[in-house]
Amino acid sequence: MTEKVLFVDDEPNVLDGIRRQIGRKVHLETADSPGDGLRLIESAGPFAVVVSDMRMPLMSGSQFLARVRELAPDTVRIILSGQSDIQATIEAVNEGQIFRFLTKPCPTEALWSVVESGLQQYRLINAEKDLLELTLSGAIRTLTEVMGLTNPAAYSRAARIQRYAGAIAEAMGVANNWQLRLAAMLSQIGCITLPAEVLTKIYGDAALSADEQRLYRSHPEVGARLLGSIPRLEPVSEIIAQQMTRPDLSGASQIAARWDTRVLGIVVLYAATEVDRLVASGSTPAVAFQKLVESWTTLPQAVADAIRTTRLAEGEVVVRAIGLADLAPGMILDEDLKSRNGIRLVPQGQEVTNAVMARLRSVAEGVGIREPFRVRMLLAGSASSTEGKTS
DSSP, X not given: OOOEEEEEOSOHHHHHHHHHHHTTTSEEEEESSHHHHHHHHHHHOOXXXXXXXXXXXXSOXXXXXXXXXXXXXXXXXXXXXXXXXXXXXHHHHHTTOXXXXXXSSOOHXXXXXXXXXXXXXXXXXXXXXXXXXXXXXXXXXXXXXXXXXXXXXXXXHHHHHHHHHHHHHHHHTOOOOXXXXXXXXXXXXXXXGSOHHHHHHHHTTOOOXXXXXXXXXXXXXXXXXXXXXXXXXXXXXXHHHTTTSOOOOTTOOSOGXXXXXXXXXXXXXXXXXXXXXHHHTTOOHHHHHHHHHHHOTTSOHHHHHHHHTOOOOOOEEXXXXXXXXXXXXXOEESSOEEBTTSOEEEOTTOXXXXXXXXXXXXXXXXXXXXXSEEEEEEETTOSSOOTTEEO
């Protein structure tokens, strides 16, 4: 995607000059007031660089860029200042709000040089962030695969919740960002502290005693505590902690993309968790989405309509009998996979991961496993779901 630059100045002649100077070199947007600039950032962002005049009516350039920092912290901010505003501009730079400042009048070469530096800074910020997020996501994926070996039922539920969360985010028109993906992936990590018999009841949709219900309802808080001390996972732990609490969205914007990232994560994870509960109780996913919306009275109407129309990715599901040599990550076991002496190794319904495959290879080299066994496979690109078909 082409990086965008926004110039904000209350003098139309200045904006016309900037368009002539660099309009052909970059995807350029302009606004003639701070208010219009903020609206553009919300509706047409993200912007790699925002350049603002210092002296404008109603809101100064430093005040405007402080708001930009709140809305889009990764955006590089630059001030265009007159000589009389130099001291105020220096103070803004020293406070850490501004990347660079330019003085008026500004030659084309100097203007473009600073904008180019801003674009490079934006790329650097995002490259580092992407690397950290990929590293963190890889480590978390390994952690969840290990959870799949020690607590297969919790892992399977987390995988379902992750799928629902992605579909709900898409229906709401918001990004399924890394924080939301990790929150869904790790949503059940607090269940590692629950007794096995309680987990069996929970994932089998059996009735729980009052004490068991209390234990189960504590798992989001336990999971949040486990993750809260890990750098960069604080927002994820906050989302996980609220996954079983219905958010009150009275007065919230009809446009979900304008919500705070944390609120958005809490809403989507709660919705995905509730849909999974309803499906486990016998509803189809389509009916579950409908029931969720009907019971959630504080949902803004536009968001409710979007969730109601959520659709899961479709494809033809086939069931096949295969051996270990043909097993691959992403397949779903259609029966319990057992060792030759009858010990259950992986339960029916669990998704195969690299960790599962490593464990099975180890067992196969020892006591051996019972082959063939049935798996479910999604044939991408087909038009309809025919789960249960054999071939």
